[in-house]
Amino acid sequence: MTNYSLISKEIEALTSDVSDLIANLSNVSALLNMELTDINWVGFYLLKDDKLILGPFQGKPACVTISLGKGVCGTAVSTDSLQLVKDVHAFPGHIACDSASNSEIVLPLHDKSGKVVAVLDIDSPTLGRFSEADGEGILLLQPVLEDIFNR
Numbered sequence: 001m002t003n004y005s006l007i008s009k010e011i012e013a014l015t016s017d018v019s020d021l022i023a024n025l026s027n028v029s030a031l032l033n034m035e036l037t038d039i040n041w042v043g044f045y046l047l048k049d050d051k052l053i054l055g056p057f058q059g060k061p062a063c064v065t066i067s068l069g070k071g072v073c074g075t076a077v078s079t080d081s082l083q084l085v086k087d088v089h090a091f092p093g094h095i096a097c098d099s100a101s102n103s104e105i106v107l108p109l110h111d112k113s114g115k116v117v118a119v120l121d122i123d124s125p126t127l128g129r130f131s132e133a134d135g136e137g138i139l140l141l142q143p144v145l146e147d148i149f150n151r
Helices: 003-016 019-037 070-081 130-151
Strands: 041-048 053-057 065-067 082-087 103-110 116-124
Touching: 003 019, 003 082, 003 130, 019 053, 041 103, 053 070, 053 116, 065 070, 070 082, 070 103, 070 116, 082 130, 103 130, 116 130
Parallel strands: none
Antiparallel strands: 041 053, 041 116, 053 065, 082 103, 103 116
């Protein structure tokens, strides 16, 4: 079982003295890629001009732009809620950036005012890879990740 509390502490230690957003998101992507098992993509999409734009990530090349309300990432923004999808092929409007991805979890991230500014996106080649426990664990990362956007 993944120790999300420990990962949260690792993220804090890795980023606390760094103010550069891209450097921090790059290191967080690398850390999550190292710590999480059975994933094939992890990274960030940043909200710019009412679109999600690809940010730092680990994995194969990805979709560069995602419209709000489209796919799992766009839905996470438009509903401002964690999306835990056990089978992306059954998700209405799923955007297949990598045909090997079968499940996905997406966490919206906010600025100090509460506005969504980005999403953390994690994909797996395994159907049902992400459990409710993973959803709760990813939510534990939200405060430390949002802190990165609010420096």
